[in-house]
Amino acid sequence: GAVVSQHPSWVICKSGTSVKIECRSLDFQATTMFWYRQFPKQSLMLMATSNEGSKATYEQGVEKDKFLINHASLTLSTLTVTSAHPEDSSFYICSASWGGGELFFGEGSRLTVL
Amino acid sequence: SQKIEQNSEALNIQEGKTATLTCNYTNYSPAYLQWYRQDPGRGPVFLLLIRENEKEKRKERLKVTFDTTLKQSLFHITASQPADSATYLCALGLYNFNKFYFGSGTKLNVKP
Numbered sequence: 001g002a003v004v005s006q007h008p009s010w011v012i013c014k015s016g017t018s019v020k021i022e023c024r025s026l027d028f029q030a031t032t033m034f035w036y037r038q039f040p041k042q043s044l045m046l047m048a049t050s051n052e053g054s055k056a057t058y059e060q061g062v063e064k065d066k067f068l069i070n071h072a073s074l075t076l077s078t079l080t081v082t083s084a085h086p087e088d089s090s091f092y093i094c095s096a097s098w099g100g101g102e103l104f105f106g107e108g109s110r111l112t113v114l
Numbered sequence: 115s116q117k118i119e120q121n122s123e124a125l126n127i128q129e130g131k132t133a134t135l136t137c138n139y140t141n142y143s144p145a146y147l148q149w150y151r152q153d154p155g156r157g158p159v160f161l162l163l164i165r166e167n168e169k170e171k172r173k174e175r176l177k178v179t180f181d182t183t184l185k186q187s188l189f190h191i192t193a194s195q196p197a198d199s200a201t202y203l204c205a206l207g208l209y210n211f212n213k214f215y216f217g218s219g220t221k222l223n224v225k226p
Binding site for chain 2: 032042044101102108
């Protein structure tokens with residue numbers, strides 16, 4: 001149990017386009033979902049926290065207009081990278097929590113912006 | 115400033131030995147601390163959670179200690195195996211399970 005599915009696992013796009021990444025909790029209702037960004041050999045950087053039906057809370061330094069997060073239901077959150085640029089290339093990982101303390105992570109999405 | 119520090123150098127040990135990884139933090143007051151395993155190109159996998167009022171937690175070959183005075187957690191893997199080779203991340207959880215912050219991880223290499 002406690003499976004989080006993230007899609008797509010990798011995506012290549014041209015500079016200036018937008019990319020949407022989906023995060024689904026398959027067998028539990030996620031009261032909170034988190035989006036992280038990870039650079040090679042570096043820590044997971046929390047980007048934003050989202051609760052179902054409400055606006056996401058963004059960490060300091062994260063542009064909310066660039067990284068649009070929607071948490072439409074208790075099982076689905078999406079991250080849209082708008083007008084992507086090469087510096088947005090990274091590994092994006094979502095995680096979900098049912099409120100019990102542990103996080104369940106998706107497999108991550110590798111974004112490459114050309 | 116707030117920091118979560120894990121040894122950035124890889125830890126190399128021989129199979130069968132005990133691996134000990136360290137997580138130190140400053141300017142946080144975590145309600146609990148977690149350890150995760152991450153394999154290359156994959157999302158982290160939850161291993162153990164220890165709360166601020168707990169000193170030690172065990173799960174099979176894993177043991178975690180949490181010292182809120184020293185602001186440190188130690189993560190032990192006993193009878194280590196090559197399959198234990200991975201990067202191990204500690205994460206601090208704030209009250210209400212509302213936010214989680216991760217250390218940069220320590221890479222463990224267990225040699226046969």
